[in-house]
Amino acid sequence: MTEIKEGIILNFEKAAALFQLGKEHYGNKTPFVYISNRINSYSFEPTAHYKSTDLFPNLLGFAVVTYDLLNKEVAELEQVFLNKPTQIFHTLDDAIAWVEQLIIRD
Structure with a gap:
């Protein structure tokens, strides 16, 4: 899990x-x-996802926890660039539960 500075x-x-x-x-x-x-609100160069997913063949997906509408909309835009299962959540607990399900299925 990461938390990037504002x-x-x-x-x-x-x-x-x-x-x-x-x-x-x-x-x-x-x-x-x-x-x-x-x-926090930050920007991520979406095309960098292509490079990062190539580094990790064992990466099963991405969970994004957002706390406001702007960050949710940014996360929705970034989903277009991801070739792994991705979900957006409003709580960290919900994200962790989804992650556990993905790992169990693998």
Whole structure:
């Protein structure tokens, strides 16, 4: 799960340290789902999703938790660029429950 600082413009290069941590923890075999807990408003270069999903063959999906309409609309736009199951939630508990279901099914 990540929480990005307010106002950050995140791209593939800026997220490299995050990707490295994910590789060290999950490797290429342990299934996982990425949770973005959007307590802050930030931008992510949507086409970077193509590069990041190639790094993780064991990535099962994306869960995004939003707390306002603007972040929900941004998350909906980003879904277009994702080639994995993706859901938007209003609570972290709901996102975690969905993640657990995805991992159990794998």
